[in-house]
Amino acid sequence: MxxxxxxxxxxxxxxxxxxxxxxxxxxxxxxxxxxxxxxxxxxxxxxxxxxxSSGAIINLGHTDPPIKIRRCWLDGVPAYSGFGAVDLYLGASCAVEVMDGEEVRERGGGHVIEDLIAGKTVQVRAQGQVTDCYPRATFETTVTRETINQFYLFNPRNxxxxxxxxxxxxxxxxxxxxxxxxxxxxxxxxxxxxxxxxxxxxxxxxxxxxxxxxxxxxxxxxxxxxxxxxxxxxxxxxxxxxxxxxxxxxxxxxxxxxxxxxxxxxxxxxxxxxxxxxxxxxxxxxxxxxxxxxxxxxxxxxxxxxxxxxxxxxxxxxxxxxxxxxxxxxxxxxxxxxxxxxxxxxxxxxxxxxxxxxxxxxxxxxxxxxxxxxxxxxxxxxxxxxxxx
Structure with a gap:
């Protein structure tokens, strides 16, 4: 023993x-x-x-003025934003959104997660719910894994x-x-x-x-x-x-x-x-x-x-x-x-x-x-x- x-x-x-x-x-x-x-x-x-059934929790950090994100895209992939103001969950199987008539892009949340881990730059586009404490309505920037707070995988089924x-x-x-x-x-x-x-x-x-x-x-x-x-x-x-x-x-x-x-x-x-x-x-x-x-x-x-x-x-x-x-x-x-x-x-x-x-x-x-x-x-x-x- x-x-x-x-x-x-x-x-x-x-x-x-x-x-x-x-x-x-x-x-x-x-x-x-x-x-x-x-x-x-x-x-x-x-x-x-x-x-x-994998994904990443990401905290972007607060903007000035602050924004309460309610819709967000990372390199065109929708990220869930229904909790903290700048907390996101990026699902590995979520696909890039395409407009009517556009070709389907063979890319999704898993690719964005890979890019962030590899140190690459990812584009962020966000829309906010305007409130007294979060007056900002929109936000666009680029991030890497070094310019965000938390970035960890939380995988519900592996x-x-x-x-x-x-x-x-x-x-x-x-x-x-x-x-x-x-x-x-x-x-x-x-x-x-x-x-x-x-x-x-x-x-x-x-x-x-x-x-x-x-x-x-x-x-x-x-x-x-x-x-x-x-x-x-x-x-x-x-x-x-x-x-x-x-x-x-x-x-x-x-x-x-x-x-x-x-x-x-x-x-x-x-x-x-x-x-x-x-x-x-x-x-x-x-x-x-x-x-x-x-x-x-x-x-x-x-x-x-x-x-x-x-x-x-x-x-x-x-x-x-x-x-x-x-x-x-x-x-x-x-x-x-x-x-x-x-x-x-x-x-x-x-x-x-x-x-x-x-x-x-x-x-x-x-x-x-x-x-x-x-x-x-x-x-x-x-x-x-x-x-x-």
Missing amino acids: RTIAEINHKISHKQAVVLTAEELKARVVEVGVAKVAKEVDVITTGTFEPME LYQNFIVGVNGGDRPLYTYLGPLQPRLGNAVYSNPGAISPLFNDPDLQLVGIGTRIFLGGGVGYIAWEGTQHFPLQKRLPNHTPIGPAATLALIGDAKQMDARWVRGCYFKSYGPSLMLGVGVPLPVLNEEVVARCAIQDKDLVAPIVDFSIPRRVRPTFGLVSYAQLKSGRISIEGRTVRVAPLASLFLSRQVAVELKQSILRGDFTLTEPVAPIELQRSFLPQDRWTEF
């Missing part, structure tokens, strides 16, 4: 043994769980994938524990949040990087909680809460891993300390903008069970194959497929071979785990004790009460 305090003592003295999830899995095959548990202090996991495989059994191309899906099962796309992904290696969320320090966008972040659409009650395999979308986490971190290499705006044709984000979670080796859970391989993990041609909340599936099959580049659906590709960058997901490992080995990154656990009994509520107009 180890404690996080003991592990942090070793980290601060640069004595900790740290392996990436991939390295750990290979080591377990060589020498077994018990020996690895005695050798290793921390396991690093990582992912780099689209996480559209780190899906698992996700789906998208296919299209219809007769026309579909443009989805997984990218283009070709008709008649012309291709398949999956999002999660599999066995190196953070929450597959902690399936019961025993090692993470509110306050856990993580690698977020190249800087330091924290788990703030359960994520939206958090569904830990998803059906699970005997190894405790879910068979479809399950747990999610809300994350927070100082964007001024992040690196644009790990925070990238992206755009899905005929769907809209999003954000590619690098997230890494360190898992403390407190006992043998931690290593046993982290020893899972891609062959031990599955995801459902979902047909997007049916425009319903609950779509038909073609069964489950293992991540080992997905990563082979071909899967079989009803006797037919279908090409498959990852939406996540497997290379950069591995690099996130490596970067986090190096940071711990340098003594720059220590672990935190969660202040509260993540809720494990949350059900998923659909919105079935509606009126059609």
